[in-house]
Amino acid sequence: MADSIKNVAVIGASGNLGKEVVQELLKAGFKVTAFAREESTATFPPDVAVKKVDYRSVETLTAALQGQDAVVSTIATVAVGSQVPLVDAAIAAKVKRFIPSEFGVNTRIVEGTSIGKILQGKVKTLDYIIRKSQENPWFTWTGVSSGIFFDWGLKYGSVGFNKDAKTATIYDSGDEPVQASNLAFIGKAVVAILSQPEKTANQYLTIASFNPSQNQILKIVEEETGEKWKVEHVSTEEQEKIGLEKLSKGDYSAFSNFLRRRIYADGAGHAVLGDKNAVSLLGLQEEDLAATVKAWLRG
Structure with missing residues (x-):
């Protein structure tokens, strides 16, 4: 030291x-x-x-x-x-x-x-x-x-994967690498x-720690559990609109919506x-x- x-x-x-x-x-x-x-x-x-x-x-x-x-x-x-x-x-x-x-x-x-x-x-x-x-x-x-707090985000669901329900929320194509x-x-x-x-x-x-895409994470969880997970596809453009609506009302939970748009949008380039x-x-x-x-x- x-x-x-x-x-x-x-x-x-x-x-x-x-x-x-x-x-x-x-x-x-x-x-x-x-x-x-x-x-x-x-x-x-x-x-x-x-x-x-x-x-x-x-x-x-x-x-x-x-x-x-x-x-x-x-x-x-x-x-x-x-x-x-x-x-x-x-x-x-x-x-x-x-x-x-x-x-x-x-x-x-x-x-x-x-x-x-x-x-x-x-x-x-x-x-x-x-x-x-x-x-x-x-x-x-x-x-x-x-970048995102990854292990914490997995545990608390903010990364979009629910191990109990075997569900995944994938934003846009799910191929964008994320810091x-x-x-x-x-x-x-x-x-x-x-x-x-x-x-x-x-x-x-x-x-x-790494720069995974959501689809890479999905592949790992499906291989590890031996099951297909139910996937919901969500538009980051829609997340941006929701965030702007929230922010116009002084609701700062808009941060989560803006964050999804920023990091998951195809071509975001923030890895x-x-x-x-x-x-x-x-x-x-x-x-x-x-x-x-x-x-x-x-x-």
Whole structure:
């Protein structure tokens, strides 16, 4: 582990991704501090220090960040705008590296899109971090786009496969490759970034465990279960229309509809193939799609 980064504060450490990031950091020998709201009842592993904070107060956040080398934010999309006081506090506390809550869609290329309207909190936060890094050269950042949370999405149905009912929802042709990462893999990427601070400073990285098409997943589940699954075909153009209707009413669940259009539409082109995938830069390897799907089926 690099001498320069040892103490890491994790924001959103009790969430789906946060838990995995904490586990991977601990395994790699980092000292982890979880930040939690005053009213939080979340519990953490015994070797994780916990600090209750007011995310609106730069002063109290600055005090809490004393001695921390890096901040990793895994908070949900709806709360990303609240990262600005955290950024200001990190700079005041002389934190060296900030990894904001990007994890998901690459927000650097959403300008002028429907999904970009919902992701403005992320876009503006990273713009702010980049500006602050230019003003304070010792304060560095790394952005990480991981695509969809694959193992989590299989478990909770957001990837479109239901193992109990043996049903699959396939968008458009189902042949478009999709950027996808398992949660622990994202945790390993965070570890790799913080272990190689010079190599990963002030970069926006796109990573993926793999880039499967929906039809590839369908083939695996049918072969593994020995049954044909019932398939429903859905248009991503229709998903876009549904999303716009929702958004016009202030319903931000439109994000799911826009996401389906963005990643599954034929010709979308958002898979991170070849050199686009930063796994080799980080010293990681792509994962085994079939093994992940089979583990879910057995679970």
